[in-house]
Amino acid sequence: MSHTAAVFIQLGGVLLALSLLSRFASAFRQSAIPFYMTLGLFVGIGGVIPLTESQEFFEIGSEIGVVLLLLMIGLEYSPKELLVSVIGNRRIGVLDALLNATPGAIAGLLMGWGPVGALILAGVTWVSSSGVIVRLLSDLGRMANRETPTIISVLVLEDLAMAFYLPVLSAVAVGATIMEGAVSVGIAIGVVVIIIGGTYFYGRRFARLFSADNSEALVVGVAGMAILVAGIATQVNVSAAVGAFLVGIGLSGRVAASAERVLTPVRDFFAAIFFVYFGIQTNPADIPAVFLPAFALAAVTMVTKFITGYVATRRAGIAIPGRWRAGLALTPRGEFSIIIASIAVGAGLNVAILPFAATYMMMTIVMGPVLARIPDMEWFKKRVRARG
Amino acid sequence: MGVRVERTDLAGIGFRDDVITKDGARIGVLTYREGGREVAIFSEDDPDAIAARVTVTAAEADALSELLGQAKTLDFLNGVGGGVAGVYTEHLTLAADSRFIDHELGLTKARTKTGVSIVAIVRGTDVIPSPEPSEVLLSDDILVAVGTRKGLDALAAILSDSRA
Structure with missing residues (x-):
């Protein structure tokens, strides 16, 4: 069999399987991400049918997936929305970081992965999945609820915090000395601040590079810009993901809305490749050993995330049932946890973290939405009302 | 006779405007950035949850506002308002x-x-x-x-x- 034939057959088979899994997941109102990753476990390193020829495509495809995921997250926000969120909710942001990054950092140390492992796991446990949670709120008909703006603010702040966290992680990942690391982190943070500030004032001019009405030029142009900036960002150790995120933030208004529409299918395609590839890289044989610690960490950080949501909504003047809804809805972790783990591993750091992060994230993404439905149940409403 | 309308932003999603009636009931209008609209009536026993919601198209929103606008005009004719x-x-x-x-x-x-x-x-x-x-x-x-x-x-x- 020729190389091309082998690649096509493997890729086509995986894509078809992904499509079935995606339909299966949506029938059960579950996120498709854990299903994609599980498929990756079957066809990857140490899997049942390891696919070797298509590895190369999956690898580069998954890098593009990260760029597009971050680009789309950035496109959702305008610089103004970010500034307003930061100013209005900075205390909650700090509380969120302290409560949720700390357990990850401690776990990293306990697992014997050193300060770098602690930094990686801190990021993995910190960030909730905005993608999963926004879809969950929409599914549960809670978009208009009064606790929802607080939930969204927490998600926005976490997404923005990644623009600062990921460059730090990248600097550490390339094994810089403390001095070199401090310099490149300083550069990274400076670039991030300048770009967010610059797009706040010059965003319109940037958007004029693209036309909202020509969808063919738009899809190629915006994706091209994101990949180009991601490449430059990688070169200066700011992390490809952050470069793409900043391009997304820089675009707003009609161009952003149109770009979001035309790029969604492209993002879905490459994001699926990204999640499969993460499963491919993970050796299923390593999972049993990390299962219990990952479970314990998932339990602890779901509680800390619950506390974050509860306290944030209490401060916003939400009554007790709404605080429960917000706290439980925030528990799923998702794309960022996986992106963080894959950046760390891509840079050659601690491969042992892969199965741990994968197991951890799958637990929260499966249990979180189940927990989030509890406050809608009659027995729960009765109990909370009786006490409230 | 000011009517209280509260606007809350939902970054990346849209915004919600709430009208709080004289009786203390809350009616929310959720405007998605992509253009969809949802009218929500808040629950009586849980101030933060909605009891019912209806998705309306742009044309339906126009029809609704016209209906309510007519009611308002009648109010004026009945001497409640004026001018x-x-x-x-x-x-x-x-x-x-x-x-x-x-x-x-x-x-x-x-x-x-x-x-x-x-x-x-x-x-x-x-x-x-x-x-x-x-x-x-x-x-x-x-x-x-x-x-x-x-x-x-x-x-x-x-x-x-x-x-x-």
């Missing part, structure tokens, strides 16, 4: 010495001369809605008239014409 679109409602009392007493309403030629409509006659505790031109006017009748400021002033002048 909208230059149409006013006035209660004109027929003076005891008016030359129209014991004559038919049609004789006032109110519509022809002033453009004002007499929509009702209040007689003691009775109300005669949409009176016929043949309705005979009595002393102390109150005519409920709808028209422009100018027309209403003209009608008041006509009605006060004494018998003499």
Whole structure:
């Protein structure tokens, strides 16, 4: 069999399987991400049918997936929305970081992965999945609820915090000395601040590079810009993901809305490749050993995330049932946890973290939405009302 | 008579406007950035949750707002507000010495001369809605008239014409 034939057959088979899994997941109102990753476990390193020829495509495809995921997250926000969120909710942001990054950092140390492992796991446990949670709120008909703006603010702040966290992680990942690391982190943070500030004032001019009405030029142009900036960002150790995120933030208004529409299918395609590839890289044989610690960490950080949501909504003047809804809805972790783990591993750091992060994230993404439905149940409403 | 409208931003999604009624009920209008709209009625026993929600298209939202707008116009006509679109409602009392007493309403030629409509006659505790031109006017009748400021002033002048 020729190389091309082998690649096509493997890729086509995986894509078809992904499509079935995606339909299966949506029938059960579950996120498709854990299903994609599980498929990756079957066809990857140490899997049942390891696919070797298509590895190369999956690898580069998954890098593009990260760029597009971050680009789309950035496109959702305008610089103004970010500034307003930061100013209005900075205390909650700090509380969120302290409560949720700390357990990850401690776990990293306990697992014997050193300060770098602690930094990686801190990021993995910190960030909730905005993608999963926004879809969950929409599914549960809670978009208009009064606790929802607080939930969204927490998600926005976490997404923005990644623009600062990921460059730090990248600097550490390339094994810089403390001095070199401090310099490149300083550069990274400076670039991030300048770009967010610059797009706040010059965003319109940037958007004029693209036309909202020509969808063919738009899809190629915006994706091209994101990949180009991601490449430059990688070169200066700011992390490809952050470069793409900043391009997304820089675009707003009609161009952003149109770009979001035309790029969604492209993002879905490459994001699926990204999640499969993460499963491919993970050796299923390593999972049993990390299962219990990952479970314990998932339990602890779901509680800390619950506390974050509860306290944030209490401060916003939400009554007790709404605080429960917000706290439980925030528990799923998702794309960022996986992106963080894959950046760390891509840079050659601690491969042992892969199965741990994968197991951890799958637990929260499966249990979180189940927990989030509890406050809608009659027995729960009765109990909370009786006490409230 | 200010109405309380609260706007809350949902970064990346859209925004929600809440109207809080006099009775304390909360009605939310969720506007998605992509253009969809949702009208939500908040629950009575959980102030933060919604009890019902309806997704409306742009055309349906227009229809709804027109309906509510009409209701509002009627309110103005009923004298609750005033001054909208230059149409006013006035209660004109027929003076005891008016030359129209014991004559038919049609004789006032109110519509022809002033453009004002007499929509009702209040007689003691009775109300005669949409009176016929043949309705005979009595002393102390109150005519409920709808028209422009100018027309209403003209009608008041006509009605006060004494018998003499």
